[in-house]
Amino acid sequence: MRGRRRRSTAVRETAAGMVVLRGLRRRWEAYKYRFVPWLAFNVRRQRRTLRYVPEGSQDKIISDEDVFETLLKLFTALFVNDFSRQAPALALLPEVEHRYSQLRSAELEQAAGSSRNRQSQQVLSPDEVLFRTLGFSVTRDRSSLLSAGTGVFVSKGFVPKGTVVSMYPGTVYRKHEPIFFQSLCNPFIFRCIDGILIDGNDKGLSRSVYRSCSWRDQLGPFQMSDVSWLTAAPQNPLAVGQYVNNCSYVT
Numbered sequence: 001m002r003g004r005r006r007r008s009t010a011v012r013e014t015a016a017g018m019v020v021l022r023g024l025r026r027r028w029e030a031y032k033y034r035f036v037p038w039l040a041f042n043v044r045r046q047r048r049t050l051r052y053v054p055e056g057s058q059d060k061i062i063s064d065e066d067v068f069e070t071l072l073k074l075f076t077a078l079f080v081n082d083f084s085r086q087a088p089a090l091a092l093l094p095e096v097e098h099r100y101s102q103l104r105s106a107e108l109e110q111a112a113g114s115s116r117n118r119q120s121q122q123v124l125s126p127d128e129v130l131f132r133t134l135g136f137s138v139t140r141d142r143s144s145l146l147s148a149g150t151g152v153f154v155s156k157g158f159v160p161k162g163t164v165v166s167m168y169p170g171t172v173y174r175k176h177e178p179i180f181f182q183s184l185c186n187p188f189i190f191r192c193i194d195g196i197l198i199d200g201n202d203k204g205l206s207r208s209v210y211r212s213c214s215w216r217d218q219l220g221p222f223q224m225s226d227v228s229w230l231t232a233a234p235q236n237p238l239a240v241g242q243y244v245n246n247c248s249y250v251t
Contacts, residue, residue, distance in 0.1 A: 035183055062162055070134070070164045074238065077133040081124050082235075089221050126237040131156050138165060140240045152244045166241035169229040170200035171210045182206050188242050200242030202230045 079086060124132070131137040136157030143151040152166060159165055168190055173179045175195045183189050188201040199206045207230055217224040229239035 035189075037180065037183075062164060066162070067164055071238075074130065074133050075236075077129050078126060078235070081129050084123075092221065126233075126235055127155070130237040134163070135159075136163075136165075137237065138240060140243050150243050152240050164238070166244060167236070167238045168198055168200055168241035169226070169234075169236075169239040170198045170242060171206065171213060173197040173199065182209060190242070202242075 127137045127139070134157075136159045137155050138152055139155040140150060140152055141155075143149060145151075154165075170188065170190070171182075173196070175197075179189070179197055179199065182199055182201075182205055186199065186201050186204075186206060188199060188206070190198040190200060192198070199209070201207065210225075210230070211227060214223065214225045214227050226234075226236055226239065228235040234240070
């Protein structure tokens with residue numbers, strides 16, 4: 001009887017060990033494409049995964065002109081919505097301030113036109129500005145799919161085909177720059193087809209590196225990069241692209 005019990009215990013332990021190993025293998029299969037040493041090794045073996053991207057490449061789903069037009073339209077609306085906070089900084093640069101005279105006029109006209117409605121005098125949230133400008137808003141939330149984690153959803157409005165719906169924020173690394181430690185257990189490393197890496201992780205070492213670079217590049221009161229995407233409420237409502245999720249293990 002003891003021999004049988006020992007064998008059954010050993011079988012259960014072996015089965016449990018196999019389950020653990022299968023779980024670890026699934027996690028590795030999902031993560032290895034973000035692990036920089038694995039990327040470097042496989043790029044040498046499969047050079048077709050890394051290629052030169054010429055100007056006007058057919059790989060582009062949306063043209064640069066369309067992207068620039070969309071972003072300029074949205075950022076202008078965000079700037080006008082937050083004009084009261086931006087005005088003191090602009091006052092420090094008289095030679096630049098006159099370029100925003102049209103935006104200032106638009107903001108004053110908007111305030112005058114909405115004076116009849118007290119609610120419209122309030123500063124809108126970035127999500128609401130996105131909806132009023134592009135006709136939709138997106139949000140970062142927990143996916144309803146099992147084991148899919150956090151994803152990005154259209155929370156309001158309608159998105160036409162070929163529309164810019166998100167941006168991928170993060171620290172940009174060129175091919176010769178070190179990113180080994182940042183890539184450890186980091187599922188947010190995004191490799192572009194030209195070899196550029198973007199670390200969109202908003203936690204841990206990646207967060208510290210991004211904030212450090214932001215402080216380094218800051219010119220007095222003027223920030224050269226947006227750090228609000230590291231928070232739960234980003235000022236740029238499109239800065240959620242790193243959470244776009246395609247769960248590969250849901251059947």
